[in-house]
Amino acid sequence: MSTTEQNTLSAYFDDVFVDGGWRPAAGPGRIEIVNPATEKVWGSVPDASEADVDAAVRAASAAFARPGWSRLAAEERAVVLRRFADELEVRGAAMAAHITAENGTPISESRSAAAHSAGILRYFAGLAGWLDAEDRRPFPGGDNYTLVRRQPIGVCALIAPWNFPLTLVMVKLAPALLAGCTVVIKPASETPVDLRVLIEAAIAAGIPAGVINLVTGSRVAGGHLVTHPLVDKVAFTGSTAAGRIIAAQCGSLLRPVTLELGGKSAAIVLPDADLDNFSSLVLRTCLRNTGQTCYNSTRILAPVALYDETVERVVREVRQAQQGDPLDPLTVFGPVVSARQRESIEGYIGIGRAEGARIATGGTPSEFDRGYYVTPTVFRDVTSSMRVAQEEIFGPVLVVLPYSDEADAVRIANDSSFGLGGAIFGTDEEHATSLAARIDSGSIGINFYGSNLAAPFGGRKDSGLGTEYGPEGVSAYLALKSVHRLGRD
Numbered sequence: 001m002s003t004t005e006q007n008t009l010s011a012y013f014d015d016v017f018v019d020g021g022w023r024p025a026a027g028p029g030r031i032e033i034v035n036p037a038t039e040k041v042w043g044s045v046p047d048a049s050e051a052d053v054d055a056a057v058r059a060a061s062a063a064f065a066r067p068g069w070s071r072l073a074a075e076e077r078a079v080v081l082r083r084f085a086d087e088l089e090v091r092g093a094a095m096a097a098h099i100t101a102e103n104g105t106p107i108s109e110s111r112s113a114a115a116h117s118a119g120i121l122r123y124f125a126g127l128a129g130w131l132d133a134e135d136r137r138p139f140p141g142g143d144n145y146t147l148v149r150r151q152p153i154g155v156c157a158l159i160a161p162w163n164f165p166l167t168l169v170m171v172k173l174a175p176a177l178l179a180g181c182t183v184v185i186k187p188a189s190e191t192p193v194d195l196r197v198l199i200e201a202a203i204a205a206g207i208p209a210g211v212i213n214l215v216t217g218s219r220v221a222g223g224h225l226v227t228h229p230l231v232d233k234v235a236f237t238g239s240t241a242a243g244r245i246i247a248a249q250c251g252s253l254l255r256p257v258t259l260e261l262g263g264k265s266a267a268i269v270l271p272d273a274d275l276d277n278f279s280s281l282v283l284r285t286c287l288r289n290t291g292q293t294c295y296n297s298t299r300i301l302a303p304v305a306l307y308d309e310t311v312e313r314v315v316r317e318v319r320q321a322q323q324g325d326p327l328d329p330l331t332v333f334g335p336v337v338s339a340r341q342r343e344s345i346e347g348y349i350g351i352g353r354a355e356g357a358r359i360a361t362g363g364t365p366s367e368f369d370r371g372y373y374v375t376p377t378v379f380r381d382v383t384s385s386m387r388v389a390q391e392e393i394f395g396p397v398l399v400v401l402p403y404s405d406e407a408d409a410v411r412i413a414n415d416s417s418f419g420l421g422g423a424i425f426g427t428d429e430e431h432a433t434s435l436a437a438r439i440d441s442g443s444i445g446i447n448f449y450g451s452n453l454a455a456p457f458g459g460r461k462d463s464g465l466g467t468e469y470g471p472e473g474v475s476a477y478l479a480l481k482s483v484h485r486l487g488r489d
Contacts, residue, residue, distance in 0.1 A: 009101050011043030011193045016052050016216065019059035020209025026051040031189050031216065036104035036335040036372045037326050045192045048217035053184070053224040056213040060155045060182040061230045063210025070152050070180040074132045077178055078125035080205055084177075085118035085125075087201035095166060098194040103162050104335040104372065106326045109289055117170040123453045124174040127474055131178065143487025150478045152180030153256065154232030157225045159246075161238045162188035162337055163292045163394075168260075169195065171457075171468045172235040177211070179477035181233070184213045186225055188238075190337055192216040226250065233477060236260070237294075240392075240418075240462045247465065258466035258476050260294070261459060262392040263420030265441065266413040267297035267449075269310055270406075270426035277447060278425045279313045283321055283332060285423055285449045287376070290333050291396040292341075294463075295421030297449065299389060300400045301409050307402045311380045314400060315361045318376045324368070335372040336395050342372040345395035352379050352388040357399065384415045392418070406435070414440045419460030423449045442467075 011033060015022040027049025032041045046052065064070050069077070088095075092114035099110040135148040156176045160169040165187055176183050187195050195214055202212050215221060219242070226234050226249050236246050237260040250257040267285055269278055286297045302310035326334035336342050349363055362377030376396040382389050389399050403409040413422065423445040426432040436444040442458045443451075451457055451469065458467030466476055 009042050013045050016046060016048055016056065017199050017214040018056045033102060033193060035101050036337055039370050042101060043193060045216040048215040048221040050224045052215050053221055053228060056184045056215050057155060057228045057230050059210045060184050060213050063208065064155055064182040069208050069211050074128035074178060077180060078128035080207060081121045081125040081174065081177060084202060084205035084207065085121035087204040088114050089118040091197050091201055095194055095197050098197060099165060100326050102191040102193060103337045104326050105289055106331045106334045108329050113166045117166050120170045120453060121174045124178045124474065127178060127471060130471060131474065145485055145487060147483040147485060149481040149483060151481055153477050153479045154181060155230055156181045156183045156233045156235060156477060157231045158183050158185045159222050159236045160187050162190040163289060165191035165194050166198065168237045175474040176477045179474055181477050182211045184215060184225060186215050186217060186222050189218050243464065259464040260468060261462060261464040262418055263294045263463050264299060264392050264416050264418040265295055265297040265421040266299040266301050267423040268409050268413060269302045269306065270424065270432065271303045271306065272427040273425040274427055275313055279317055281448055282314055282317050286398055287396055290336060292336065292394055297421065297423050298393065298398055300398060301403050301412055302400060304402050304404060311360055311400050314398060315378055318378055319361055323376065333376050333396055336374055339372055342374055345374045345393055345397060348388055348393045348397060349377055355386040355388065357382045357386060357388060384412050390416065410438045417462040420463035421449060
């Protein structure tokens with residue numbers, strides 16, 4: 001889709017998706033949708049009222065209680081999930097166009113969103129046999145045994161962020177559906193329209209009415225959803241600040257919650273690192289999606305002897321990466337999501353200067369006369385105590401810190417309130433793997449970074465609670481029941 005074609009997108013809606021159909025929103029509130037590359041309003045959606053949220057949750061609760069979805073064998077639900085994957089995949093072009101128009105994600109990234117999300121559905125569908133399998137556990141020292149039942153937890157509130165609006169819904173939705181739960185989805189206010197395409201795919205796949213419900217709205221609507229008395233489980237991806245509020249709300253309600261929050265991950269360049277390999281991966285590992293990725297390794301740690309060369313290589317990669325129209329397949333850095341986000345990022349660049357860090361590249365006003373663009377920026381001569389080394393910036397800004405020895409590298413990597421991702425680059429991969437055990441983070445990549453759907457993904461410290469992906473991701477949507485049986489049968 002060309003820029004001209006995308007500029008014709010129009011998305012003015014006045015409804016929410018409840019109990020299998022679109023219905024007019026009860027409240028008068030509206031949220032405008034702004035294209036971050038053009039700063040033009042191209043649509044609006046309802047800011048769901050408390051009544052809208054209540055209707056969606058009650059529809060999910062009624063669907064859960066009915067004979068049907070929640071009582072099917074997991075293998076039967078898996079058949080529907082695979083149809084859902086097929087329907088989503090054929091809508092890939094429409095999904096990509098809407099995502100890029102909503103949040104400015106380069107089309108080279110957004111065009112894979114539907115296929116990747118279809119893969120998530122198929123992966124979790126493949127766990128149906130595990131979910132259906134009998135789990136029989138003998139009593140220690142006796143003939144009796146216990147059947148451990150894995151049952152769906154109930155109605156789930158799924159609250160997603162704007163940076164990967166489809167994928168970060170799907171890592172919640174797919175395991176919840178496989179488990180037999182029903183859901184209410186609330187996307188970020190910046191990215192509400194792409195999920196209407198998801199709903200189209202769900203309808204075409206034959207997912208029963210009430211199993212998936214969608215409300216759009218602000219944080220206020222999200223608060224109504226989190227605290228609704230009929231919600232049994234909350235899953236949220238977003239900022240640590242918002243996560244703390246949700247955690248407190250769920251804590252007071254004794255409501256299970258999964259929180260995938262912020263990050264300030266470190267990429268450690270070891271003295272024996274292959275710098276050519278590191279250079280080829282630095283944009284993907286450290287600045288994916290214009291730096292708007294929670295697990296990005298936005299702190300690069302380099303040994304003193306390689307510090308200048310590491311900085312030079314990072315600067316070269318950043319400078320030669322194209323910034324501009326997110327619909328151009330060659331664009332690496334698009335706009336950031338909003339004027340507010342641009343202001344925040346530029347504020348951090350000013351903070352870095354004031355703290356005494358030196359700008360190796362960037363730090364200048366954007367060359368674009370419209371759009372929420374931030375010039376990609378690399379700071380050198382950074383110390384771990386600086387705010388730009390401690391706080392999540394969530395934009396195209398990297399800091400490069402020197403370390404004296406391996407113990408110093410571990411100390412700096414762990415000198416953070418976050419613990420989400422990270423990477424270690426070194427020729428001796430066994431040594432790098434042993435070093436990974438000393439990093440206080442939920443996941444580490446050795447000579448690359450990538451999420452594996454089959455392995456748990458989650459953060460430590462301020463990066464969250466619980467995990468997604470893998471069988472552990474399904475377990476988050478299950479309630480366990482122990483049925484004790486006499487051994488004679």
